[in-house]
Amino acid sequence: MRLTIAAAAIAAFFATSADAKTVLITGSNSGIGLEFAKQYAAKGWDVIATHRRSSAPDSLAALHNEYPDQVRVETMDVTNHDQIDALASKLDGTAIDVLINNAGITGNFREPAPQSFGTLAYDDWENFMRINALGPLKISEAFAAHVKASEDKKILAVSSLAGSFGYQGPSMSGGYWYKASKATLNMYMKNVANDLKGDGVTVALLSPGTVKVEKMGDVNFPGLISPADSIGGMISVIEGLTIEDSGAYYRYDGTLQPF
Numbered sequence: 001m002r003l004t005i006a007a008a009a010i011a012a013f014f015a016t017s018a019d020a021k022t023v024l025i026t027g028s029n030s031g032i033g034l035e036f037a038k039q040y041a042a043k044g045w046d047v048i049a050t051h052r053r054s055s056a057p058d059s060l061a062a063l064h065n066e067y068p069d070q071v072r073v074e075t076m077d078v079t080n081h082d083q084i085d086a087l088a089s090k091l092d093g094t095a096i097d098v099l100i101n102n103a104g105i106t107g108n109f110r111e112p113a114p115q116s117f118g119t120l121a122y123d124d125w126e127n128f129m130r131i132n133a134l135g136p137l138k139i140s141e142a143f144a145a146h147v148k149a150s151e152d153k154k155i156l157a158v159s160s161l162a163g164s165f166g167y168q169g170p171s172m173s174g175g176y177w178y179k180a181s182k183a184t185l186n187m188y189m190k191n192v193a194n195d196l197k198g199d200g201v202t203v204a205l206l207s208p209g210t211v212k213v214e215k216m217g218d219v220n221f222p223g224l225i226s227p228a229d230s231i232g233g234m235i236s237v238i239e240g241l242t243i244e245d246s247g248a249y250y251r252y253d254g255t256l257q258p259f
Contacts, residue, residue: 020044020045020046020070021045021046021097021098021150021151021152022045022046022047022048022094022095022096022097022098022150023036023040023045023046023047023048023096023097023098023099023100024048024050024096024098024099024100024143024146025037025040025047025048025049025050025100025102026050026076026078026100026101026102026103026135026136026139027050027051027052027078027102027103027104028047028049028050028051028060028102029049029051029053029057029059029060030057030059031211031227032102032158032208032211032227032230032231033049033100033102033103034059034060034063034227035227035228035230035231036100036102036231036234036235037049037060037063037071038063039228039231039232039235040235041063041066041067041070041071043235044070045070045097046070046072047063047067047070047071047072048072048074048091048094048096049063049064049071049072049073049074050073050074050075050076050087050103051073051074051075051076052075052076052077052078052080052103053075054075056073060073061073074087074090075087076139078101078103078131078135078136078138078139079130079131079134079135081138084138084139084142085142087142088142088143088146091143091146094146095146095147095149095150095151096143096146096147096149096150097147097150097151097152097153097154098152098154098155098156098238099139099140099143099146099147099154099155099156100156100157100158101135101136101139101140101155101156101157101158102158103131103135103136104131104132104135104158104181105127105128105131105132105178106175106178107124107128107175107177107178113174114177115174115175115176115177115178116173116174116176117173117174117176120176124177125177125180128177128178128180128181129177129180129181129184131181132178132181132182132184132185133181133182133184133185133188136157136185136188136189137185137188137189137192140155140157140189140192140203141192144196144199144201147201148196148199148200148201153199153200153201153202154201154202154203154204154238154241155189155192155196155201155202155203155204156203156204156205156206156238157185157189157204157205157206158205158206158208158234159182159185159186159189159205159206159207159249159257160178160179160182160207160208161207161209161251161257162175162178162179162182163178163179163180163181163182163183163184163185163186164183164186164207164249164257164258164259165183165258165259166258166259167258168258185205186205186249186259189203189204189205189247190247190259193246193247194247196246197243197246197247200243201243201246202241202242202243202245202246203246203247204237204238204241204245204246204247204248204249204250205248205249205250205257206234206237206238206249206250206251206252207249207250207251207252207257208230208231208234208252209225209230209233209251209252209253210224210225211224211225211226211227211230212224212225212226212227225252229252230252231252233252233253233254234252236254237250237252237254240254
């Protein structure tokens with residue numbers, strides 16, 4: 001019996017939904033995280049978009065309204081281990097193909113500032129470490145079983161050129177806490193890569209470039225790239241990763257980034 005056009009369309013919809021892959025993105029209400037959520041949703045993926053606020057931010061509510069069957073908005077503060085464990089439990093049985101640890105803080109690089117030598121605010125150090133380094137480590141541990149159960153089996157963390165010891169370009173002064181937290185993140189994820197490689201999980205770090213996010217307003221300078229270009233590039237890198245790449249550090253354009 002031949003399907004009618006309407007029946008065929010319905011069948012195709014459910015087949016696509018059933019075959020859709022899943023990505024979980026932290027800090028997805030703005031900037032890089034929001035662009036990740038938008039691009040993955042546009043590609044037909046199921047998106048679990050997390051944020052730390054008490055209610056869904058307007059940006060994610062709008063994205064959910066645009067893709068009601070694909071975008072799921074969840075609360076998860078990356079510094080709150082109880083919230084992380086609770087969401088992991090809530091999603092028990094959900095295979096997560098790609099886990100993107102994106103949530104993070106940059107702070108003020110301007111001088112004099114809390115991250116500048118001579119005016120360092122030492123009380124800020126712990127907050128940077130908890131958000132930028134410990135958060136991704138805890139989330140990777142909490143959701144490892146979900147990733148292992150998927151087809152793609154990939155865990156990513158968004159790092160920064162500022163945290164690279166091998167960077168050979170112009171010096172970047174200040175940013176003590178941000179740089180240290182990203183360098184720590186790099187080492188954590190290298191360890192996670194070692195521990196999960198035997199389970200077929202590919203773990204990698206991503207360097208997004210200097211991205212013009214919303215909070216920068218009208219600021220422009222050489223080398224600044226759009227979120228669409230940065231995230232489009234990183235998604236291409238993610239898609240091309242294999243288990244042999246586990247533990248690597250890639251720029252958004254696919255070139256290897258020095259640790």
